Amino acid sequence: MTTQLTLIQIDNYGPWTVTPEPRREMDLQTMQSRLFADLAQFIGSRGGYVFFSRFDNMIAVTNGIGRAGHKALQESVRNRYPVTVSLGIGTAETPAAALDEATEQIQAAGSAQDEGRTEVLAGEPLSTDADATTHIAHFDVNDATGKYTDQLNEFDSFIHIERSYASLMEYMREAHGALSFFVGGDNIIAVCPELSPEAYREAIDHVEDDVGVELKVGVGRGTTAHDAGYAAKHALEDCRYEGTIVEFDHPQAATGDD
Template sequence: MTVQISIVRIDGYGPWTLTRGSDREHKLQILQARLYSDVQRLFAQKNALVFFNRFDEMFAVTNGVTLGEHVEILKELLKSHNLDISISIGSGKTPYEAHLDAYRARNQKVQRNKLKVYGDTKDGDYVQIMHVDVDGSTSTVSKDLTPYEISSLIANLHAKLLQKFMEKGALTFFLGGDNFMVVANGIGSAETVELLDEVTNGMKIRLKCGIGKAATARKAAEMATKALDTIRDLRKTGKIERIFEQSCL
């Protein structure tokens, strides 16, 4: 039971930014946005899915993407971006273990090609992704809080989700708005409810969660979003569900 994580990173980014002059911040933001767009597009074509970690580093969930395909993606990125970019590949029973494997491959320079693609690919069993959002945020939270107060609430929520799920070997990413995705192989529905309750304890909000399982990350995310949409549809009929799961395995 394995999941594959690939870390796309701009190497030497900090020192490089210092060579861009003082009036650089807008240029850096544009560069980061363009790079993310290209990374997401190229991996999505392989049925993978990319999440921001930090703006100079992105995590891709890459079950089914071969080593050769990683090399081709890096070649495409280097054609468009005059940057020192590396991709590190890892796998593990949990997403956290997979990211550690990728981290070690980069640090140990485990390289099987001429480009900076570190590590190797393995056949993954499945990907489990959760799509989490704040219950009723449009009608309740937005009425009670200012836009910046909402940002503070969401940042606090993100930190709590990240910590709680990381303790279980899962990786949490903010999507924007009040939406998060958690790469969460091995965490069942009952445990998910417990974790979400622990996260929101004292926060005066509730969370709902769609869980998706599939052979690839892109399909798992689709299943998770369909599950979340199902929760919304069920509520129109008077049935309240906080967790719903869909799988195409």
């Protein structure tokens, strides 16, 4: 079971945003979010997932996308945006280890703010016949609309969601080498190694003890992030109908087959 992650870093972005003078914030926001949207279409239509994380550094699950695909992405960005991107590819058993490798590839080529370092493409994609399985966990907040959105002012709702995210992201990272991303609304998607239902229950308990927010989670797996994530969404729907807090898309017994 191996995950392929790609770190996407806008080259020398910080300095660009203030040269020759600070650029309008709303233009920067527009540019960043459209670049992310384009990556989501490019990577998403190839079965991958990309997360905006910090926008100037984005993290993608790219199983099945080879060097040629990565190169095409760089070319397309260069042709349509005022910035370029560097890409580091890493593969490992856990998402965190894969990201370590992906990040080191880019760091080895120079600083994020080195203006001579542009369009790095480093790291080796999985061979196409690698036995890759991706595990995706899709969390959301129990009754977020009823408890928060329809009750509190929007920023206070957001604070609760944000607390649950901050708590979960650190827990999953430390306990399991999993990478969790807020994706809007009350949704958090985590790229995980293989974990038991018990492990997910503990994560949810941790967040509730830590910040008082109740999560639930659907877990899926597949050869691509999309397949795994789609199964996870269905499992999360199962939670909704069953009133449970952890559901796997496939009977847990079956997981032993891999």
